[in-house]
Amino acid sequence: MEMAARRVRAFKRWMKREGIQCSDALDLTVSATQGLSVTALADLHVGDAVARIPKATCLTVITTAARDMIDAAGLDGSLGLAVAIMHERSLGEQSHWAPYLAVLPEQEPIPLVWTAEELLRGTELHDTVKEDRGVMLEDWKESIEPLQDQIGSTQFESFFGFEEYLAARTLVASRSFQIDDHYHGVGMVPLADIFNHKTAAEDVHLNTSASTENSESDTTENSGSEEGNESANESTTSTTSSVGASTNDDVASSATDDDGDDDDLEMVMVKDVKVGAEVFNTYGLLGNAALLHRYGFTEPDNPFDIVNIDLELVLQWSASLFSGQHRRARLSLWRRLGYSGCASHNSEYFEISFNGEPPNELLLLLYIMLLQQDAYDKIDLALATTGNSNGHMDGILSDKTEKLSDITAEFSEAVLLTNTICNALLSLADMRESLYGKNSIQDDIEALKRCCSIKEKKLYHSLMLRISERRIIQKFRTFATSGSQVTTGEQASPRKKLKRK
Template sequence: MATTRRLRVFKRWMKSNGFEWSDALEFVDTPEEGIAVRALCQMNEGEVVAKMPKEACLTINTSGACEIIENACLGGYLGLAVAIMYERSLGGDSPWAGYLQLLPQQECLPLVWTLDEVNQLLCGTELHQTVQEDKTLVYEDWQENILPLLESEPSKLNPAFFGVEQYFAAKSLISSRSFEIDDYHGFGMVPLADLFNHKTGAEDVHFTALSSHDESDNESDNDDVVDGFDEGIVDEEALAQNGAIDKTENGVVSDMECSSVTEDDTSMLEMVMIKDVSSGVEVFNTYGILGNAALLHRYGFTEQDNTYDIVNIDLELVLQWCSSLFSDRHSRSRISLWRRLGYSSDSENSEYFEISFDGEPQIELLILLYIIFLTDDVYHKLDLSVAIAGNCHESSEKTTFLNGDDIFFKKASDMSKKTLLTKEVCDALLSLSDIRESLYGSKSIEDDIEALERCSFVRDRKLYHSLVLRISERKIIQKLRNYASKSCKITNPISAGKKSKKTTKRKR
């Protein structure tokens, strides 16, 4: 396949900046799928297939805008966004011109979709509210930090490259392409490393960086390996493989063998093969073990049949269901007891319950529903015992409840779901499934599946990935219904489950 002009420019730029890569790698550029990396021949585990100089990475410290960013006390992703916008403003004069011309103006993340697209395509999904909040926060960041920067540095910054659209675009590139380099450089754009596409649970090549702390003042004898995108992960196996360069079975030898770079050189980043790859297939990196909501949010794409998908049921949705059956006082008291028993998260403002890919609910949700259906008599006994015991999970004294069962003085991980799955709890799960499903609007999952079959991956990218996300989530809700229906056959109803007339139905 002929190399495109932008790839030729990029390769020349890499060579002039000290990048090294194996002759066994082929860079493929297609209008349909963008750039991918393929193996020209058999590639073996342990091979170092690419090396990237840290100083050639685009970071706050390497950018020509470093002094401006530091004077404005901007760090992290905000400072990196300024660096990207600044280098783009220089055009061909930027040291990264050969790299920047390869990048899209922005990645197709929901962050840069219009608000109408977000509301229409993501309605009901895990991302809907999150993206709305993201857009608001990013806009506020631009107002509070970028606009003042333009006013303080009018002679150094071109306003045409620092508008709100340019800031959103830079943020999308950072979200989808940045790596953690080391303690000195922090996060940055790593040319060449960001060409490898993602595949969940199928990593072929591993990004590594010997941590140099502040480069010149490292007194530690033990180097860490940093794993990009977005999160640093210590990887001892990759550390052991640093610097190991093997010949391929077909006799293709990388020019890197003649390099003077040693395995303890902290000035270079590396891409290391972690398994064998056959000739002609694409070489994948991985951005982590992520479900489709996280993939679309951070990187702008989804994967069909992603087994790491989940659906969340917010506590607010549980309260909505509870208010249709019980009084406000009943709901508040039961949730308060659930919290005091230690089964809630630390943040009361963002509590939610995960439904796994196979439709199984988080046990903390089952515990809450179980407590909601306790009779007043059992509830008051449990409430008193909690008050006496104090911190129940640390107390050595255990009081028994519910016909001798002390289940509420156990950690959630030690509790039996079978005990909690009473008929009332199962019925509640079915009702919660219906409420969660209603958030997607009037179109059925069958409508979504038909729409996806008609959708073009290339021409309708936003619609395509939003449909994959919607369908995957709705299938999980279907599995939750099946889980609840099957569990309803368990014959261990609690006598506490019957509602008294005094506690049912909220009065308005």
Template sequence: MVPLADLFNHKTDGEHVHFTKSDDSDSDEEEDGDDQNSGEEGDVDQSNIDLVEEKDDDDQSNASADEPSTVENSTAKPSGEGYNDEDLEMIIVRDANPGDEVYNTYGTMGNAALLHRYGFTELDNPYDIVNIDLTLVTKWCSSKYSHRYAKARVSLWHKLGYSGCTSEDAEYFEISYDGEPQLELLILLYIIFLEPEVYDKLVCVAEDLVGDDDQHDEQDTIDSFAKVVEVTRPAKNGVEKLPDVKKLLQSESIGSALSSIADNRESLYGSSTLKDDEEKLRTCSPVGERNIYHSLVLRVSERKILGRLRKHACSWPKTKKRKHT
């Protein structure tokens, strides 16, 4: 199937065709077989009923012996000229005008994956992401506090059952195309900004807060963080209502931290600006300067995402600091 599907170029969210293995010949012939054998199965059922009514043990034994072969014949896979288990079906999912190129899709993936697997990139790919290494976050925290402070806060974050994405012994966080930071990164920043006495309190109960089940989705992570909030922001006399935990992760301090981390991440691109890279990309040939072109596509996309991250973080409302008791 792959060689035929690869005859068509990929276009993210703009494909005209899908390819799939065709099971029509199997299902049609099986239905024909069922129709041909339906009378036999009916005879067997009626024979069993008659035998039960007559309570003839010998005939019942014979009917039971015959029944499996009858059922087996009715479900046997047909063979013949019309059957081919490698049939391929091309399904049209979008209209194409005469003369237009017809596109396939290789899946919903960002430019980094497309370049790694297929050797090309797309401008403005909505599935692009930016990775921010945990070491970059730790470095920012160390510069604001100390290396020992950063190590202790990250250790508690891990102890509570949180982690980022992992690849080849590296841990990182994903920033979506829209600039939305990974939830685990926000929780880490929340723990970093805890007051010392609250941090110490959380350390004492950390093992009790870790559940037996892994965190499979965002809701699991939010539910887990709610337990942390109950410790770090205890209700007074049981009257205070537990706040929206996601709003706690959108504080002014966390937003400021995200902006600083985004600046540190973008500094890895050197002294050139986003505008410089966009101009280079505009004049770069995707054929004659293939490597440079794809590199610029990745850089421009990632820098735009970092810009959205800053804008996203700056949009969070300013909150008053609360004294922890």
């Protein structure tokens, strides 16, 4: 702890030398349980500017000592920034950013660098993480390994190996910011990446001082890490609750600068914070899978959690009922009507929301998959002859209480939640649940109670993710079992309109 505190003090001295202004009302502190974090030493109010960070102090592909090498190799974005981090680390105390790099962890504990893949079994991250490592290895071989001749074998093996590259990428993933669009691009922003995340509870926001009058259009994409930062009671500025606001002359001069370095990044309070409370940034409205994937942590009762039902899983379900020809024909009809699931890489899926509700696109696919042959033939013929299915959905739904004059009209639960579709949803819930293995959700809950969130962070957060996903599946089941009640006369709740591709 004392070593960490000394590093934070050195970092604060470095910030002062570099012209990074940090309000006296912010306290950077270190704790054994939370790591680095920022707390308020005085009441903070909306509009207070609590930090100003010159772009030149940010570690980017433009400011790094490795700029020429990165340019020559044609690298940019996250890959280029990872090379910049590795190079600056290789310089040790000679690096311009040595005090800043010293307060950062060697790597963030995100699943990309986990070895126990079984911890993620069944979760949204299980396949994603394996794919990530494969992509990273390809990047390293194609873009980093060829730099060995320029760097030298000894230095390359010590600082530019694949594991070192992964470590740098974890920092980029969890701490980098989009500084601007055309000059620096993505970069590491000292001080800004110390603020911890809280979903939908942003206290402070980072934007450029050159655009204070139009922050909506020029705000950065905030990132950061779970581990935040701490410090002693030293101040780096002489102000009390905020750093000075820029004058109109400042705005004019920075706005006309060509190299993008003169306009500072500014951190401004967007919410009142009481003295003694932690000051949070937010990395976006992210569910636990996204939080763990990018930042290495989860949050209890995260309202942005989702569970995906892969299209492949739907096709597996249909394989137990229908021939391959039937499945292909019904899927083709669904697509020809203009619908699809969400797409990511080479997969297509349907998002089950936090409250367990499936998207209409999934319900419609199941509806079409279960259509009687004559109803299917009517739509197929209409599409084949006119390319227009208008009017034919009325025929399909003629036995329902609601008729639809156009397929793009709003489908109600009374139309889509038939008993057969509800049974299909329950089957999909069982199939999705089986991916987690033999342990029940109650087993996971008991394991979480025995787990130490500090000493067993990987296990703790993987269990949190599993439990949050499995609770959504439970709600999904409830939705399906209650759906049949809708078809027997209860009032249907309004649903979103179907989205065409």
